[in-house]
Amino acid sequence: MNDSESPIEDHVQQVARRTGLPVHLKILDIPNAVPLDHATCLFRVMQESVQNVVKHAQATTVTVQLRGSSKGVGLSVIDNGKGFDSQDLRTH
Numbered sequence: 481m482n483d484s485e486s487p488i489e490d491h492v493q494q495v496a497r498r499t500g501l502p503v504h505l506k507i508l509d510i511p512n513a514v515p516l517d518h519a520t521c522l523f524r525v526m527q528e529s530v531q532n533v534v535k536h537a538q539a540t541t542v543t544v545q546l547r548g549s550s551k552g553v554g555l556s557v558i559d560n561g562k563g564f565d566s567q568d569l570r571t572h
Contacts (some may be wrong), residue, residue, distance in 0.1 A: 537561025
């Protein structure tokens with residue numbers, strides 16, 4: 481990892497190399513100082529979300545997006561995989 485890469489950039493590149501799944505990263509308006517506990521939480525959620533895509537979604541592409549706003553930092557992990565039917569999750 482070179483000095484300019486963030487842990488998220490490094491992880492996304494590793495997943496793409498290991499799986500062959502294209503993982504695109506978009507980082508927009510992130511503040512220079514994100515509290516360590518927030519950054520750690522965002523990283524862990526991103527890591528688990530991408531792993532779930534790899535394991536279950538049968539996707540051919542994934543986009544990880546971090547976006548800063550006046551309310552904080554948002555994380556989105558978007559894929560073109562098979563998804564699931566929310567009707568199947570209802571209890572009878």
